[in-house]
Amino acid sequence: MRRIEPLIEAVVHICGFSAVFFVIAIFWFVFEEGASFLWNTLDWGQFLGSIEWYPSSESNRRYGALAMIVGTLSVTMLAMAIAVPFGLGGAIFVSEFSSGRTREVLKVVIELLAAIPSVVWGFIGLMLINPLIMSVFDAPMGLNVLNGALLLALMSVPIMVSIGEDALKAVPDSYREAAEAMGATRWQVVWRVLLPAARNGLLAAVLLGVGRAIGETMAVLMATGHAIHIPTSPLDSVRTLTATIAAELGETARGSDHYQVLFVIGMLLFTMTFAINLIADLTIKGVRR
Amino acid sequence: MSGTPVGAGAGAGAGLPGGQSLFAQAPEGAAAEREQSAVRGVLLIMTVLMVLPVLSIISLLLIKGLPAISLEFLTQFPESGMTAGGIFPAIVGTLWLVGVSLMVSAPVGILAAIYLNEYAPDNWLTRIIQLAIVNLAGVPSIVHALFGVGAFVIFMKMDTSILAASLTLAIMTLPVIIASTREALSSVPMSFREACWNVGASRWQTIWHVVLPNSISGILTGVILQVSRAAGETAPIIFTGAAFYLPYLPASVYDPCMALSMHLFVVSTQVPNVPEELPYGTALVLLGLVLCVNAATIVIRSRLRNRRKW
Numbered sequence: 001m002r003r004i005e006p007l008i009e010a011v012v013h014i015c016g017f018s019a020v021f022f023v024i025a026i027f028w029f030v031f032e033e034g035a036s037f038l039w040n041t042l043d044w045g046q047f048l049g050s051i052e053w054y055p056s057s058e059s060n061r062r063y064g065a066l067a068m069i070v071g072t073l074s075v076t077m078l079a080m081a082i083a084v085p086f087g088l089g090g091a092i093f094v095s096e097f098s099s100g101r102t103r104e105v106l107k108v109v110i111e112l113l114a115a116i117p118s119v120v121w122g123f124i125g126l127m128l129i130n131p132l133i134m135s136v137f138d139a140p141m142g143l144n145v146l147n148g149a150l151l152l153a154l155m156s157v158p159i160m161v162s163i164g165e166d167a168l169k170a171v172p173d174s175y176r177e178a179a180e181a182m183g184a185t186r187w188q189v190v191w192r193v194l195l196p197a198a199r200n201g202l203l204a205a206v207l208l209g210v211g212r213a214i215g216e217t218m219a220v221l222m223a224t225g226h227a228i229h230i231p232t233s234p235l236d237s238v239r240t241l242t243a244t245i246a247a248e249l250g251e252t253a254r255g256s257d258h259y260q261v262l263f264v265i266g267m268l269l270f271t272m273t274f275a276i277n278l279i280a281d282l283t284i285k286g287v288r289r
Numbered sequence: 290m291s292g293t294p295v296g297a298g299a300g301a302g303a304g305l306p307g308g309q310s311l312f313a314q315a316p317e318g319a320a321a322e323r324e325q326s327a328v329r330g331v332l333l334i335m336t337v338l339m340v341l342p343v344l345s346i347i348s349l350l351l352i353k354g355l356p357a358i359s360l361e362f363l364t365q366f367p368e369s370g371m372t373a374g375g376i377f378p379a380i381v382g383t384l385w386l387v388g389v390s391l392m393v394s395a396p397v398g399i400l401a402a403i404y405l406n407e408y409a410p411d412n413w414l415t416r417i418i419q420l421a422i423v424n425l426a427g428v429p430s431i432v433h434a435l436f437g438v439g440a441f442v443i444f445m446k447m448d449t450s451i452l453a454a455s456l457t458l459a460i461m462t463l464p465v466i467i468a469s470t471r472e473a474l475s476s477v478p479m480s481f482r483e484a485c486w487n488v489g490a491s492r493w494q495t496i497w498h499v500v501l502p503n504s505i506s507g508i509l510t511g512v513i514l515q516v517s518r519a520a521g522e523t524a525p526i527i528f529t530g531a532a533f534y535l536p537y538l539p540a541s542v543y544d545p546c547m548a549l550s551m552h553l554f555v556v557s558t559q560v561p562n563v564p565e566e567l568p569y570g571t572a573l574v575l576l577g578l579v580l581c582v583n584a585a586t587i588v589i590r591s592r593l594r595n596r597r598k599w
Contacts, residue, residue: 005493009408015397016404019421019467022460026428029439086335093332108587109340115583116346116576117521118430119550123557123572124346154342161339185325208427215429217524218550222558242431242524249434249528254443266435270428277427281420 030270034263041257042264053228055248055258063261065268067228071238074145074231075220076213079152083213084206086153087160091205094161095168096190114158118218121151125223139235143225146234151219156209163208167201167284168194200283207280211273217242241265347580350573357570371534371560376571381538382451382546383578386526387519389455389542390462395512397459398466405467406474407496426464430524433461437529452542454530461525462515469514473507474500506593510586517582521575523550533559549575 031038042063046052050064094106125147133142171194179189195202225237226247239247245262252259361375368374409415437457447453477500485495501508523531531551539546553575557568 005491008493012400012404012408015400016409017418018397018401019425019463020418022463023421023425023428025440026425026432026436026460029444030432030435033435033439033443086339089332089335090339093336097329097332106336106340109343111587112580112583113339113343115517115521115579116343117523117550117579119521119523119554120346120572120576123553123568124349126557127568128346128349154339157339185321187325187328188321211427215427215432217429217431218554222554242429245431245435246524246527249438263435263439266432270432273427273429273432274424277424278420281423 027270030263030266034260034267037257037260038264038267042261047261047264051228051230053244055261056251061257063257065241065244065265067230068239068241068244068265070230071145071224071228072214072240072242074238075148075152075224075240076210078145078149078234079156079213080206080210082149083153083156083160083209087157087205087209088164088202090157090161091164091168091202092190092194095165096186096194110158110161113154114162116155118155118216119222121155121219122222125151125219129223133235137235141225141237143223144235144237145224145231148220148224148238148240149234151223152213152216155216155219156212159212160205160209163205164198164202167198167205170201171197204280204284207276207283211276211280214276215242215269215273217246221246241269347576350569350576353566354569354571354573357566358573362570363574366536367534371556372563372567376549376552376574378535378538379547379549379552379571380574382531383520383549385451385539385542385546386455386458386530386548387516389451390458390519391512391516393456394459394463394466394515398463398511398515399470399508401463402467402470402474403496406471407492407500422464422467425460426468428461430461430522433457433525434528436460437525442529447543449528449530449532449545450543451530451539451546454526454546454548455542457525457529458519458522461522462518465515465518466511469511470504470508473504473511476507477503506589510589510593513582513586513589517579517586520582521550521579523548523554526551527554549578 047063047065048069049066050062051067052062052064053067054060054062090106090110094103094110098106126143129147129150130142133139133144133147175193175197176189179193180186184192220240221243224240224243226239226243227237228239229236231238245265248258249262252262363375363380364377365375366378367376405415405418409418434457437453441447441453441456442449445453447456481499481503482495485499486492490498526548530545531548532545533551533555535545535547549571553568553571556563556571
């Protein structure tokens with residue numbers, strides 16, 4: 001055993017650095033597949049400023065991703081408008097207003113909510129929320145921003161609850177005791193003491209939820225209607241960046257401009273989520289200092 | 290250690306007549322107390338609204354999916370252009386993908402967690418590793434798919450195969466295993482390690498004979514969680530190894546395969562005239578698999594908590 005120990009420890013060290021290696025590898029391979037198009041052909045003005053997405057047109061190919069960017073942002077923002085109050089409210093309820101058995105049961109259910117695969121969510125959007133929206137809003141089709149946003153809200157609530165709960169837990173009990181000793185009710189303690197103290201952690205919880213929502217693929221692919229179009233109401237169909245890659249990568253020839261532009265979109269997504277996660281991480285670390 | 294604060298409600302008021310809380314009689318009094326119960330009610334309703342979807346989704350899938358499930362459904366190939374027959378090859382494919390990805394991500398993830406918890410010094414390098422893990426967990430699944438295509442399918446010439454798809458899944462689920470293993474390792478008290486070092490054991494001997502045996506159930510929980518994540522993922526495997534339809538079972542890791550998650554996507558969006566119970570049945574099998582696996586981790590964890598002696 002003694003003799004092979006250095007070997008084992010070397011392997012442990014290599015595995016320890018594996019995550020760094022993989023993140024760099026992801027960036028490198030996604031970048032490499034789209035690089036020549038990115039440097040030579042891509043017109044950034046068109047890519048970010050035009051809604052004309054005709055990647056396989058015979059005469060005049062155009063790669064305007066604006067409608068997809070707006071699609072991603074609109075679904076994400078509506079989802080967050082629904083999920084943030086529920087996620088933070090849930091975190092406060094689980095951490096401060098429930099105890100014992102109730103809390104255990106709630107945490108288990110929220111964990112199960114997080115475990116439902118995204119393709120099953122997409123299926124729910126298709127079969128359950130779609131007809132629901134059609135009958136409630138009298139709309140011709142229920143596959144739209146609202147449908148996708150409801151699914152994304154349900155998918156990002158668990159992460160907000162669990163990270164938000166951690167943030168509230170991290171506030172020392174002495175803060176609570178001090179406030180309660182001065183006669184504050186539980187809610188006053190939460191509102192005036194805990195929320196300000198746990199501000200950064202709660203912000204990070206929201207950011208991680210946003211990151212999750214932007215990157216989600218299958219559910220929005222199945223539930224947002226797949227129309228390249230700038231939405232004017234929540235009942236409009238849209239297409240997101242992620243859904244575009246998932247829907248079109250299979251039809252393209254390797255190395256073609258269309259294939260490469262999908263990798264450029266991948267880079268855009270990677271950069272967005274990387275920035276969000278970085279900010280979230282720095283905000284959490286800010287709490288510890 | 291539950292972080293329950295010293296309560297103004299239940300705890301402090303328990304011994305007082307009429308269930309009145311000692312603190313509630315402080316000057317701000319009734320208005321604040323009313324506000325408190327209103328807020329509590331609102332939060333309760335919000336939480337219930339979050340919980341409700343899980344229950345309604347599970348019951349809907351049970352009601353609509355159960356009639357489709359039979360022995361034939363689980364053991365036969367799809368027929369008539371996927372509008373009839375069973376989902377056998379999809380179940381087999383999912384087992385392949387999960388199994389192969391687990392063989393990669395479990396050892397790498399556990400060793401990475403051992404490094405971070407037992408070896409890593411507290412410096413900027415470790416900080417970067419932690420940042421990388423957080424970011425790896427946050428990379429969108431479709432970007433993992435692009436990475437899988439670029440790295441495994443094309444660069445390493447694996448073509449669309451179980452191997453390429455499993456490796457993509459393995460990297461995607463690595464942060465799950467690292468995070469839960471670290472948690473399990475760090476719950477082993479420092480004094481255990483110190484005792485072991487004091488009798489002359491090396492670092493690795495301590496890990497092997499003391500730390501790992503005392504944290505094995507927690508590590509197992511993480512591994513099982515990885516299984517549930519990997520089984521449900523769709524986007525990373527569409528272009529790396531999962532097939533629309535295959536009339537045969539994969540013979541080795543170099544073959545493509547069908548998968549439950551992919552099959553659900555295909556029969557619910559890509560194939561016309563599919564009878565409703567087919568996708569419902571598939572969804573129920575997939576969700577059932579994932580939730581059973583998750584339930585197992587919950588049971589293990591609560592057993593663990595009751596058994597722990599320190």
